Amino acid sequence: MKIALCPGSFDPVTIGHVDIISRTAKMFDKVIVVVMTNYHKPDRSFSSEERVDFLKRCTANMENVEIEAYTGLLAHYATIKGAITVVKGLRAVSDFEDEFQQALTNKKLNPELETIFLIASAENMFLSSSVVKQVCKFGGDISAFVPEEVRDDIIKRLKGKEAQT
Numbered sequence: 001m002k003i004a005l006c007p008g009s010f011d012p013v014t015i016g017h018v019d020i021i022s023r024t025a026k027m028f029d030k031v032i033v034v035v036m037t038n039y040h041k042p043d044r045s046f047s048s049e050e051r052v053d054f055l056k057r058c059t060a061n062m063e064n065v066e067i068e069a070y071t072g073l074l075a076h077y078a079t080i081k082g083a084i085t086v087v088k089g090l091r092a093v094s095d096f097e098d099e100f101q102q103a104l105t106n107k108k109l110n111p112e113l114e115t116i117f118l119i120a121s122a123e124n125m126f127l128s129s130s131v132v133k134q135v136c137k138f139g140g141d142i143s144a145f146v147p148e149e150v151r152d153d154i155i156k157r158l159k160g161k162e163a164q165t
């Protein structure tokens with residue numbers, strides 16, 4: 001069975017993430033979406049449980065997709081899960097340097113592990129979790145940025161957070 005990992009912070013999930021997950025699901029027998037903490041972005045807006053829950057709801061129609069949270073090294077998790085590939089989305093040149101470094105580090109830690117990059121769909125090139133949070137913070141409409149299944153919960157949570165600060 002060919003297993004791929006789709007790692008990320010997903011803070012929160014966007015339609016860009018779901019696009020990469022569904023495209024990966026068509027190419028592999030099983031996809032494990034791994035909710036992680038980005039070392040460069042340790043402050044999260046959503047808890048790990050919330051991020052997992054949102055992803056589960058957005059991928060409920062994808063039979064070969066599982067969602068899990070992991071706090072260790074991705075290269076080790078791949079060995080535990082028997083995954084052969086990491087699949088990541090690439091939006092722009094700005095993503096490249098960091099992704100390149102991560103892919104080479106993972107290869108050093110786990111030589112069996114390949115990283116594959118899928119080019120983001122043209123309509124999602126601009127989209128990130130930060131854009132969602134920024135637009136929502138200033139009262140903008142995020143309907144086109146996040147999956148419908150979780151849109152209201154994301155707005156409620158981001159607005160609630162705003163009220164506290």
Ligand code: ADP
Pocket residue numbers: 007008009010011014015016017020038041087088089090091095119120121124125126127128129
């Ligand atoms: P991280 O915080 O580790 O960068 P993200 O949750 O932002 O993780 O992203 C997870 C993965 O999804 C990364 O491979 C990223 O490049 C990809 N990704 C993020 N946004 C998009 C998008 N709009 N289109 C395609 N891929 C995306």
